[in-house]
Amino acid sequence: MVHTEVSDVLVAGAGPVGLTAAAELRRRGVACRIVDRLPARLPFAKAVGIQPRTLEIWDRMGLVRAALDAAVPMRGQLIYVNGAEQARLDLVLPPEVPYGFAALPQYETERILEEFLARFGTRIERGTELLSFTQDADGVSSRLLSSSGTEEEVRSRFLVGCDGAHSVVRKTLGLTFEGGAFPEEYMLADVEVDWDLPPGYGVRAMHHDAEGAVDDVLVCIPLPGPGRYRMSMLVPPELSTARRTEGADQDGVAHGLEGGRAPALPHIQAVLDRLSPQPTTASAMRWSSVFRISHRLVDRYADGRVFVAGDAAHIHPPTGAQGMNTGIQDAYNLAWKLALATGGSAHPQLLASYDAERRPIGEEVVGRTVRHATEGIQADPTDPATLMLREAQLLVGYRGSPIVGRPHPDGDGAGPQPGDRAPDCGGLTGEIAAYPLRLYDLLRDRGHVLLLYGNGPPGDGLDELAAAARELSHGQTEPCVVLAEGAPANGTRLPVYRDGRGEFARAYGAQDPTGFVVRPDGYLGTRLCPPTTQELAAHLACVFRS
Secondary structure, eight states, rough: OOEOOOOOEEEEOOSHHHHHHHHHHHHTTTTTTESSOOOOOOOOOOOOOOOOHHHHOOOHHHHHHHHHHOOOOOEEEEEEEEEEEEEEOOOOOTTTOOOOOOOOHHHHHHHHHHHHHHHHTTEEEEEEEEEEEEEOSSSSEEEEEEESSSSEEEEEEEEOOOTTTOOOOHHTTTEEEEEEEEEEEEEEEEOOOOOOOOOEEEEEEEEOHHHHHHHHHHEEEEEESTEEEEEEEEGGGGGOOOOOOHHTTTTTTEEEEEEEEOOOOHHHHHHHHHOOOSSOOEEEEEEEEEEEEEEEEEOOOOEETEEEOOTEEEEOOOOGOOOHHHHHHHHHHHHHHHHHHHHBBBOOOTTTHHHHHHHHHHHHHHHHHHHHHOOGGGGGGHHHHHHHHTTTTSSOOOTTTTOOOOOOGGGGGGGGTSEEESSOOOOOOOOOOOSSHHHHHTTOOSSSSEEEEEOOHHHHHHHHHHHHHHHHTTTTEEEEEEEEEEOOOOTTSSSSEEEEHHHHHHHHHHHOOEEEEEOOTBEEEESSOOOHHHHHHHHHHHHBBB
């Protein structure tokens, strides 16, 4: 067996979740290896929905432009029952939200993340399987098997399991994975059709039997390319894998793509003939498969120095394209914390906040997607605007987390609270650039940011706060001043931007001098009104070592 030197983090699994973790770690200077048992990227359009919140994360990382160039917009969904149009759902978000919904084949998502990771000199070690691992107080020892048959022992400070629904990491840790499976089997296919339905709209076509129950369904998600869709539909009896796969998985998790006979174009055409809202012909099939759906959640997201993320931690119906996007957020939440831990500046309990913050999110997503899959999204009692924000994952938040501050006494009326997503806004102008900036332009490619809002002269107090933030965070916090229009800018050495259109003050509920600590993942760590060194120090002490 070959023994290798210590790495900071070993990531098992090179899907979108593992690639996000590795890319963010490398972007922050962490020594990281990423391995995957597959010899090459799979050319399958599996997870295709990209939520606005994921695009915001990619903006913060600096790779959103590549995704926007490759994706197509998701404008809404057309719903048909027994051939008649029943509803048209438009995916509309408030104007201050910087990105809309998008569709992108999973292999394109992985390509973009892989190319971004390569900028930092790290490539996926393909054909390399994680066999086992043990951990102790100082690190993790992992056994890897390469495609050539060579075994290697890798020593790392941390291990991140992004290795899917049948995760070796999860099983080795002995985490429970409670839940169940849906009895239905589905076909997936990536095809082109010649209908003239509005571009950018998904299609959900159902047939109701005499009692009103759904007995046939077709779901189509647009993909890049003329008339191209990722379609899902019920499996005909001759393709059913249930008998052959029942009990075949040693872990009992029936989820994901199945082996055996793949659907052919005539199988897809037969469903279109029954359910398509317009007569159409399917062609140019790039890929097809049978797949099963389960819903499960681990009992904890971490054990010592080992973590699970994405499908290794939670699986659920694909309703609303929540799965991959939730996993990407898992990875991003964990990566910035691991970066501080490996750099020696993290509070000893910082890594424990990963489970505290992300497991409740996973539990909510599993419950909601199962409910929507069985009752329909229309059964959700939430008002349409809130429903849309939730589906966009813009309402994900961490209020009550052990590493965020207390809510403002005025509550929600005071703007975003600690643990909430930091909203974007426009109209910020500097002293040199002749064009207005978005707030997300100021946050991009940074770690913690201390935003100091004022409507009067900055004075020496802000410089003192900024110096304290830098010192207490071991240089990990960058300060920035946002001044109301007309407020004098003299008296500070900090970067100053003007809230020329008042958008920042409105979005953040800031009237008096206020400080906001924005975390690396774009959530508010605390809100300080008025900003004082004492309160700032109390918050940073929860995140950084003293």
